[in-house]
Amino acid sequence: MLRIVCKRLYSSRSVFQQFPRTFRSRIWSWNVDLRGLRKEYRDLQALEHPDMNANSDSSRSSELNHAYQTLKQPLLRAQYILETQAGLDLRNEQTSREIAQQDPELLMRVLDVHEQLESLSSEQDVKVIARENRERMNVIEQTLGEAFAQHDWDRAAQLTVELRYWTSLDRAVKEWEPGKRLELNH
Amino acid sequence: MFRTLLARNSLGASARSVLRAPVPVTGAAVPRFVGNPVAQPARRAYHPKVIDHYTNPRNVGSLDKNLENVGTGLVGAPACGDVMKLQIQVNDDTGVIENVKFKTFGCGSAIASSSYMTELVRGKTLDVASQIKNTEIAKELSLPPVKLHCSMLAEDAIKAAIKDYRSKRKSTVLK
Structure with missing residues (x-):
């Protein structure tokens, strides 16, 4: 695919x-x-x-x-622009890893939210997480706009890697059901 | 066969319930699994070993990362958005991994890879555990080429956990 x-x-x-x-x-x-x-x-x-x-x-x-x-889709659009304008293929494991290494705290933040989501049992609480995540993604998408406007490819790549993680979380949130184990599909 | 595995996403809920169906497991491959005697329906999308580790992941959970003898490895696959945490509890005197837990937020292959990795390293010394290669996992689980990176993630995770433990206990780690 x-x-x-x-x-x-x-x-x-x-x-x-x-x-x-x-x-x-x-x-x-x-x-x-x-x-x-x-x-x-x-x-x-x-x-x-x-x-x-x-x-x-x-x-x-x-x-x-x-x-x-x-x-x-903002994630795909950002990946496409980076690939065609800056030669950065973020779907490539190696490339994306090198970029992700610049922000070691990111994984902690992502794991933290996933663990929160995992511990929830009510749909109401999950909606809160979903909303927070949407807000986080909106902020990244706006900041991406600034980075792209300045042709700041490194910054844009960094933000796109982060958006990748939150987009996965967004999908996990949408598929959430009480008691069901979380799984990310891609 | 693995085409179906990858297409599972689009199959939605029905596929998921298929995954939860009891699966016969050969005793030799996964000795600790107590198999359900009910026969498996003819349909089977996953490799049996992946299904087994996926439906019954071993050693899921967390250890106290603040303990002196616990090493934590946290790794991610930024290309696909997976996150894997693997923790080991080590006997300071013998250098043997006595307890191991993992949490993986990712696809079925990533979950199965990390689950199998925890089985591999339990009871091994740090030196032996650090030699485990992703190819061993990929082979055991028959991962297709597009899912090889999931097994690499598991290798990275155990290496990161060992490194974390060693940096905590530099003075007492056995050679």
């Missing part, structure tokens, strides 16, 4: 260029008008989707889908 996504990322047109109405300048941008993007994506899929158009090429439809997912 990951490998397929990666392959898509290397296709000749950037994910930004596939949505010319949303990204008029045709260059990368951290800030995305998600509503506009969604509209453009749907309009394009209406033309390309095999269900709508028997003559269309289904690979084009799935390319669009991957581009849309990449742009829609």
